Amino acid sequence: MIDFEPTPEQQEDIKAAHAFARDLFRPVSRHYDEHEHDSPDELIDKMWEDRSKGTLALGLDVTAALRIEELCWGDAGLFMCVPGPGLGGAAVFASGTKEQVERFLGSFNEGGPKWGAMAMTESGCGSDTSAITTTAVRDGDHWVLNGEKIFVTWGKRAAENQDSLVVVWATVDKSAGRAGMKSFVVPAGTPGMRVEKLEKKMGIRASDTATLVFDDCRIPFENILGSPEVRKVDKSQTKGFKGAMATFDATRPIVGAMALGVGRAALDFVREALEKEGIKIRYGLRKQKLSALERDLMEMEANYKAARLLTLRALWMMSQLQPNNLESSMAKAKAGLAVTRITQKAVEIMGPLGYSRKHLLEKWMRDAKINDIFEGTGQINMLIVARRVLDFSRDQLK
Amino acid sequence: MISFSPSEEQQMIVTMVKQFANDEMRKIYRECDESGEIPDSVVETAWQLGLVASSMPEECGGFGGEHSAITGALIGEELAWGDLAMAMHILCPALVAYPLLEMGTDAQRKKYLPLLCGEKYKAATSALIEPHFDYDPHSLSTTARADGNDYVLNGDKCLVPLAAEADLLLIYAAADGRSQGFIVEKGAKGLEIGEREENMGIRGLATYGLNLKDCRVPRENRLGGEKAGDFDRILNCSQVGLSAMAIGVARAAFEYSRDYAKERVAFGEPIASRQAIAFMLAEMAIEIDATRLMTWEAAWKLDRKEDVTKEASLVKAYADDMVMMVTDRAVQILGGHGYIREHPVELWLRNGRGFATFDGMAMV
Known part of the structure; x- marks a missing residue:
């Protein structure tokens, strides 16, 4: 129903x-x-x-x-x-064994504040996550990680706060491509993992975005999520990579929801400012009768609604255990772009009020933009939607 | 609880209508567009599906099911996917039946609804649009003046589907400073049906202009009687119905151009393998789904009898833009072939452009 x-x-x-x-x-x-x-x-x-x-x-x-x-x-x-547990926790849930979920997340809620970060992006690869160069080499009962990860959201908190964790994507066999890509749980404070830098960003400045360096960072063998085996023959068995992608099916609509919040803040701001001036939006009129301002605002509102419903649908499908890869990417692509445009338009409409740092509107425009970039850029999500609706493989549509 | 799944009954209706659209409408839609005729047999077959009668009360000759705007939206999408002109023809009686069902007086419902629930299809229609670019449904030029026991109607209407054959017309006119509906029977004195119109699209559907010159209707024929019907709600029901149909047209164009893009080879590979084409298709798919969800939400609110003016007008404006974007791109993806009448995409583009104009021509 x-x-x-x-x-x-x-x-x-x-x-x-x-x-x-x-x-x-x-x-x-x-x-x-x-x-x-x-x-x-x-x-x-x-x-x-x-x-x-x-x-x-x-x-x-x-x-x-x-x-x-x-x-x-x-x-x-x-x-x-x-x-x-955040994105790191989501990865553990998506690809970890029952024992690992219990070991890493079982007592996550106890004690002091903790974070779970996901370290995937490197300076040489963003959207092309299968091109990562960070390595994991087995040494007896341990894995030894080496490499540098950038743009790790809440990376500093996850790397330094007791009992927090970072899920790191690394290759165990470069020649195996995607199949060699695995994820590893690195507990906070593990020797060899350090925060190299904190980024200065356009928006969402309260959130730390860290560069993490792994320098002979040793973790127990059992900290690998999924199978340690590299299966080169069967392409469909690239489970590590698939684990990462399955995580995105859950997290992308969540980013959609974040975007919606920012977009609605901007919409509320504009609506309230106009109401103060005695301007009411006249719904139900034909387009020919509306002012340009009313048209703009109605378009912003409709786009917000469109993004919101796509987001809720993607998550509802997950709760129904229906595959939602297509719908997830639809939601993320739409939400990221919609709020980017909504907030930019809002600043335009509000003129000097919009541009001034006296009000938060200009901040929301800066904050909104990230939603069109992280957890898969708008373009990557369009690519996924396109492949899905065409039923094309990544070789058929690059 | 938030849910995006139609009920089992709704899914059955969708399956049935989908099959009809595919087996019957899709076979003849091009001929209908070229000849301007829709065969009675198709309309009759559609009528047997009981799409209108199923939501009419038994005492009025219907099957006694509950009327639902969501179900109406689902039906509208599927029929319009088959063909928009035929969809509007088939559902034309609903333009009178649904407002009567919701807002008619007992006497009006008793007198007129059984005519619209018969075993055979009977045309009934409504007239809202007026022949000016800036006509305003909220301040109509057509007027209804109270005079003794009658209302006297004067004015011009256009884009009235099936006006020439309709037994009943629900004509909207300004009275007491607001828009209201008046039930006019075929052949009423002062009602003159004009020549059949020639339109850019929906060419299979016979539409007419009409002129009202001191056309007298009894007072009790005002929709809703003394209380008068809720015109805003009628407009909202129409906007939701049209949005649903726009989705059907867009989906047809999307599917056709997607399949074409996978087949058509240029520079050694299917054109769908190029992002320039693939991204167009991705955006079309996203916007179709987004419009559908917004349409469902507005329909859901209609079913809860809430004021839905905001949602309905937002989704209608969105759907108008969406169907143009999608059908235009479908033609673009087919390139020169898209412009040729051997392919259907040019027809869908012509039909799609109409939605911004079709006020009141669909109802849920």
Whole structure:
């Protein structure tokens, strides 16, 4: 039965997340934008405390998306400081054994704040994740990792906070291509892993984006996620790589939800500013009768809605155990681009109010752009959608 | 609970209509467009599916099912995928039946609904659009003036489907400063049906202009009687219905151009292997799905009897743009072949352009 009404519990969750974002994120939003590498420690403790109460216990489902939209309405950068298993945890869930899930995530909620990061991108490869050069060499009961990872989201927190973890993608056999690509769990504080640099970014400045260096970093043999074997013959058996891609099916619509929050913040800002001026949007009129401003705003609202429904559908399908690779990429491609345009248009409409750092709107435009880039750029997601709708392999459509 | 799955019954209806669209409509749509005629036999076969009667109450001759805008949207998409002109012809009686069902007085429903639930297809239609570029459904030039026991209607309408053969016409006119519907029976004095119109698209569908000159209808023929019908809701139902049909047209064009792009070889490989083509198709697929979800959401709200003016107008504007983008690209992907009438994409582009104009020509 087609239904668009969140359950009463979900409605409560939305309210709680919204209140959290409004009361705790918005007041400090500008501060952490302007003091890029300051750590919002007090807020993090509060977030960690709230996790156990539920407001910030975020999974990868429809409920999580509804909450995340609200939190990112508050501040997308601060949302990305929320402690939790995160992308690293998602990778462990997607490719780890039961024992590994228990070992790495079993007591994740106990003690102090923890993070789980995913280290994939390197300076020489972004979208082409199968071209990574970081190596993992077996040495008895250990793997030895060497290489450098960039753009690791919450990488510093995950690498340095006790009991946090970083999932690192490395090749065990370069000649095997994709089949040689495996993921490894590196616990925080492991000797040989260090934070080399923190990036300075256009937006989401509250979130740390780190370069991690692995210099003869030794981890136990059992920290490999999935099988250590390299199967070269059967192309369909490139499980490590597939594990990474399966993770994306879950995380891409979540990024969609983050994007939506930022887009809605901008939409709300414009709507409220216009209302103050006594301008009301007249829905239900023919296009010929609308002002250019009304047309713009209605187009922004429609695009926000389109992205939101695609996002919720992708996550709903996952909850129904339906394959959602196509729908995930549809949601991410649409949401990333939609909010990029919505926020840019909002700044245009608001003129000097939009451009001024007195208001948060210009920050949201800077924050929004990342959603069209990380977890697969808009173009990569279009490529995936295209391959899916054409039923083409990666060789047929490069 | 948020869910994107149609009910089992809705899925059965979709399967049935899909099959009809594929087996019957797709065989003759080009001929219909060229000749301007839709064979009665196809309309009759469609009528036997009970798409309108199934949601009419038993005492009015229907099957007693619950009327649902979501079901209507699902049906509209599938029929329009088959052919838009035929879809509008087949569903034309709904333009009168659905507003009557929701807003008619008991007497109006009793008198008129059985005519629209008969065993045979009977044309009934509605007239909303007026022949000016900036006509406004909320402030119509056609007027209805109360005079004794009658309303006196004056004005011009256009794009009225099947006006010449319709037994019943629901004509919208301004009265007391707002738009309202008036039930006019065939042959009413002062109602003059003009020549059949020639349009860019939906050429199989017979549409007409009509002139009202002191056309008298009894007071009790105002839709909804003393209370009058909710015109905004009628408009919203129409916008949702048209959005659903736009999705059907777009999906047809998308599927055809996708298949073509996989077959057509240029520079040694299928043109779909080039990102310039593949990315167009990806965007078409995304926008079709997005429009469908927005249409469902608006229909869902209609079924809950909530005010849906915002959602309906947002999705309609979005669907108008989407169907143009998709059908235009379909022609573009076929290149010169797309421009030739041997392929259907030029027909879908012509039909697609109409959605921004077709106010009131579909209903859920």
